[in-house]
Amino acid sequence: MKERAPMPFDKSFATTLRFAVMSDIHIDDEDCIEEQRLAKALADLGELCSSDVRYEGLDALVIVGDFASRGTELQMRKVKKLLDGGLPSGARLIMTMGSHEYMSDGEENALRRFGEIFSLTPDTHEIINGFDFIAVTTTGGCHFDEKKREFAAAELEKAAERDGRKPIFFFQHPHITDTVYGSINWGEDEITDILMNYPQTVDFSGHSHAPINDPRSAHQRHFSAFGTGTLSYFELDEFDKAHGTIPPEDGSAAQFLIVEADAGGRVRVYPYDVLTGHFFPYTWEIDEPWNIDSFKYTDARYVTAERPFFENVRISVENITADGCDITFNQAGGKDRPDSYDIYILSGDGLVKKHLNITSRYYLYNMPATLTEHICGLKTRTEYTVKIVANSFWRTRSDALTARFATL
Template sequence: MVFDKNFKPVLRFLVVSDVHYADDADCIERKRMTQALETAYKLSENEEYSKLDALYVVGDFSKRGSEAQMLSFKQTLDEYIKEGTDVTVSLASHEFMTDGEEEALKRFGRIFGMEPDTHKVINGYHFISVTSTNGCHFDEAKQAWVAAELKKAVADDPQRPIFFFQHPHIMGTVYGSANWGEDELTAILMNYPQIIDFSGHSHAPINDPRSIHQKHFTCLGTGTLSYFELDEFDKVYGTIPPNDDNAAQMLIVEADADMRVRIYPYDLITSNFFPFTWKIDSAWDVDSFLYTDARYKTTVAPYFEENAKITVSDITADGFKVTFDQAKYDSDYVDDYNVIVKDDKGITVRNSTVWSEYYFYNMPETISVSFDGLDAGKTYQVYVHANSFWKTRTEKPLVSDKIEL
């Protein structure tokens, strides 16, 4: 997949967050940030509209906001940003970790020569970026500033999208906002349906279809260039999945002269666009929204193909490993699996939930789960159910042969 060739942009910008530069100049995050910039330019230069008009970094660009980390990030920008690209960087909780918010803001101003809060107009579109206070909150002064700047932006053109950036998600919006969202700006932002909001903080994958959400306005998660974390708490490994550091995702955003917007999620690990584009044709009109909670009303469920296999190996006196083929889901991805062990009376004795690893562009063809602590001499059977993001479940589970310990 590439950019929509039928879409004629007059604006293109790159969005990243949660980059987490370390003190080590050779840290993987620095390499990924460099790759993000080089990739965005290369992709842009191959298009009829060849500009990359802006870069927005939505907080947590460093691990602790130290002098060395800020200097390293600034060095990357100085080396790889080309003429014609406007750069905006905001701060958040990680930038404040070295010696507090006040010192971090001074250091940021000295190194970057930027204000922490900005309102810019780029190619006719308003961009508002705000740095958080007290970690990832927004005090009354910040709220007042946001309200005033939005009032100015909407006065220019009430139907034109307003691109808005803050580090924490808005509570109750995109995937990740349940655990990593804040609500101090909600009452202000919901007065402006034309807002297209970008936020990070959670490290949730941007190819999760819940990473775009529309209700009062449009919200998008911005992922990470460092490591994944997810917003579900029933998984056997917690919220941080295996191989979590295999994470480098970014958003490329385009807008045209008719105020339509296209958003392209991109995977830097494999150098691929994810196979879908978010489309917003009338940001100001809530009745036109496509990515609402109505998506949960679907009856479409994952399914296992007829030739799907489940195998059992590594059998011991009290356990085994089960490996099964991934299920299919015709709309987007399978979210996760319930892997249930039942005894010979049909009683559930283990219930483990694991992700499908959908957050990797190259998903594995099979998933494996190990069990131990079972009773020797007993017989067991494994049932695997696949679940969608929209709370639908396979009608028929994948079932193993009987297992005798």
């Protein structure tokens, strides 16, 4: 039997609802790795949920868009076949479409195919184990027109009238702007004013391909919001990285969320890595979804004294040439994984001659213990100092590591 890390499910949490959320699967016409990842995700879900002695089984799977690369009939039927063969017994299926489902031959045809193949409606309000699930498919790519706004507002109000203290689980493909990590470049603000009226909303969204083990993928301000990751490739919502927004090893991506609720309306969210079969070391907790003052995952997290730190670490400068070198160093420690590193190349008088920002590759469950970065564009026969500073997700910085070297 395959060895698996212990499940982080809170044994004192009396679960009455369990569902999973995933997005951005990107099944293609040709054979693709995403098919294997979806199959494994479904198999893992079945194994994880059936082996839990507290609460057996999965009540629902929600897929929030971009399950197909271009929304062709073949791609949709491949997704349907995988779901038919792998969805755990008894689980309800809720799906929305995203921008990619419209790319083959337009929105109207995509909507028709979606209904014919999955026998689902693009917008839905379902009650599962006494909890409200509202899912909205965007229009015109990732937009909410007046009809979509009216649907969202009406269904949220119905849910709130049923029980104003219970969480309302809300799903759409794009993030809500300025909420979770990824929502600056991949968010829409067209229903923010509606969601703000219902702080008990727990919103799930994709579109960005941002890692769900980034603690910023859990966000609370006016309501609770969670990013849902990807089974295809990572993208980062940062624009100062030496590699651009597509990070190294971007294809090592397969993540989703398992969500639980209890009879009192408390919620637990567990991020899971499909590639390694492990949960990430986070459990996000919402104890009073209706009470904004109880929120834990707010922007107040940026006000912290916690900093990354280097411990017994040295910089190794190797493969020195006339205009460059390779710099290797051990990763920083801290409460969370480091987010990134600033690498400064200083001249003899301490002035910055080159500055790179690189990711720590925190999005990989097996984050590498060391990083190597090639530095180029230096002057020949010149002495330099390399300075490295680790950055946290909350914009705090470590003390600097330094080393001296000279080009040939």
